[in-house]
Structure formats: C-alpha cells, structure tokens
Amino acid sequence: MDYKKAGVDIEAGYKSVELMKKHVKETMRPEVLGGLGGFSGAFSLNAIKDMEDPVLLSGTDGCGTKVKLAFLMDKHDTIGIDCVAMCVNDVACAGGEPLFFLDYIACGKNYPEKIATIVSGVAEGCKQSGAALVGGETAEHPGLMPEDEYDLAGFAVGVVDRKDMITGEDIKAGDVLIGIASSGVHSNGFSLVRKVFEMTAESLNTYYDELGKTLGEALIAPTKIYVKTLKTIKDAGVRVKGCSHITGGGFYENIPRMLPEGVHAVVKKDSYEVPAIFKLMQKTGNIAEEMMYNTFNMGLGMILAVEEADVEATMEAIKAAGETPYIVGNCQAGEKGVTLC
Secondary structure, three states: OOOOOOOOOHHHHHHHHHHHHHHHHOOOOOOEEOOOOOOOOEEOOHHHOOOOOEEEEEEEEEOOOHHHHHHHHOOOOOHHHHHHHHHHHHHHHOOOEEEEEEEEEEEOOOOHHHHHHHHHHHHHHHHHHOOEEEEEEEEEOEOOEOOOOEEEEEEEEEEEEHHHOOOOOOOOOOOEEEEEEOOOOOOOOHHHHHHHOOOOHHHHOOEEOOOOEEHHHHHHOOOOOOHHHHHHHHHOOOOOOEEEEOOOOHHHHHHHHHOOOOEEEEEOHHHOOOOHHHHHHHHHHOOOHHHHHOOOOOOEEEEEEEOHHHHHHHHHHHHHOOOOEEEEEEEEEOOOEEEEO
16 A cells, blocks of 8 residues: 555656646746745745835635636636635735735645646736745645545735725725726635536536627636736825725625725615626526625626725726726715615
C-alpha cells in the first residue's frame, strides 16, 4: 500500500505546480520576495511605509455552487476570476488596494491540466485587480469528493491609508447612490439558479434571443472586478462615502451594511434596465420580485454613495474605467435600511 493507491497522487501535484507556474508568474509585483514553492508567500511592506497610518484589509470567499456549472460545462478557465473577484471587491469596498492573494483548491482527484486551468483564471483575476498570487494549496480528497469535482476558495490582503478608508459613517441625507453594472449573476444565488434551470448540456447549450447567447454562456460569465474602477474614481478626486458589494443577500442585506444609523437608502428600480438573464430567471422560476432583489445583484455589482456635487465626476470616472454607471437613488433621513420603489 502507498499514498497513490490510497487515492492521493503526489506526482500529479508536482505536475500541477509546474503547469501553473507560468500563470502565477504573470501576477508578480515588485514587493513579492522569493518564488513559488516555499512554505509561505513573502511580500515586502516597504512600499507602504510612506502612508500616514496604513491599515491592512483582508477578505476571504469562494464561488459557491457556481463551480457546479463549471463541472457541467467542462469550462474551468474563468471560475478563478470569480474567486478573486469575491475577495478583492470586498477589500476595494473599504477603499483598499489588494496586495496579494492565495487560493485553495480541494478536489476529488488531481488532474494537473484541469488544476492549471483553474489557476489560470485565478491569475487572470489577480492581474485584473493588481494583486500578486503569492501561493496556494491544492488538496486531493479521495473518498470525500467525487473525482471530477472540486471546490475553490481564496484569501486577499490589501492596504489603505486610514484617512482614505471608505466607512460609510459620513453618509447623510441628500447623498446620491450610483450603481455600477454587473456582468450578470456573478457568484451568488446559484443554488436557486440551479433549481430554476435544468442543469443539463441541452439546457445550458440552448440559445436565447433575449440573452444573445446560450444560457450557459450567460450564467458562467465571470464576476466583474471593480478594483481599478474604484481607483479611477479616487484618482479623479472624488471621495466615495460608502460602498456596497452586491453579493449574497442582494440589495436588502448589502446596502444597509454601508449606512450609518439614521440614514435610509432609496433605490429606484426603474433607474436602469435589469439585464435579460434576471428577467428570464424570474419568469422561468416564478420567483417573487422581492426574492430576486434579496438574492441577486439584478445588474448592479457595486453601489456607491457620493455627495451630490460629485455625481458628474463619479459617473465620468466610471465610464473612463470602461464600466457602465447609473444614478439609482439617494439617501434620506430615517431608519437605517433600504427601500426599493
């Protein structure tokens, strides 16, 4: 008996590392010390010493059951972008710059080419956010997971000068809410998505005119990474007062997280066009509208609160970053919470 007969292929692990090295190398920053393969990732903090009061930020998350879609479509090159996005967008919500990222892949069986493809997506997400991929782990779990399945999670560390932190504490009545378009469902609500649509090759390969693509293509579209967009807004001289990453819990849970006591957010549902994938899902699944807004991003991946005087500059900065902004509502005096009307 040996480890391979027990279900863990150490040689496959070595091959995975070799195959992913080229992707990891593309994410490197000058602060990274050493190479891939050490027991820990080393990152110099010398570059942040000029900050008045540097604050480290962290975020950890996974892709939820969206990985099931990757299995069914046998498409593994973008799920890593989702994983990075879910972590670095949270760091960016606080005004932070992501510095480095680590991933964790648990699989039933290590197929080196598949693992390397997953990591290529992680590396792409890191490039989009400016974070270095300094390490990770691939764990083979025979008997615990089916051989052709895996789960993916990640961890990001960022930094912000305390004076530049986005806390929401200064949001007041009269401030304006600006939404930034999502790329689709992102990485939340897929347990419901998988109940609405049949998760079969035939269903996922079905072309819908209203989507302009197949159902599978619409659903697997990777989560938007908003790090560079928020930096563009900051560089334009705008102070973002509050920022909500619209993830699990949709509008009802996430928007109040940025609000101080005594401030109520009002979002106008007709202020932008809800993407076709959400309309199709609501109709097909006969889902109540409130449940849709309590589960999905409904086409807005980020919602920002800014001074009314900064609205035009914010909108232009978002457009300059290649994203689509919408004025979606405002803040009023009242009980902390959100109303959709």
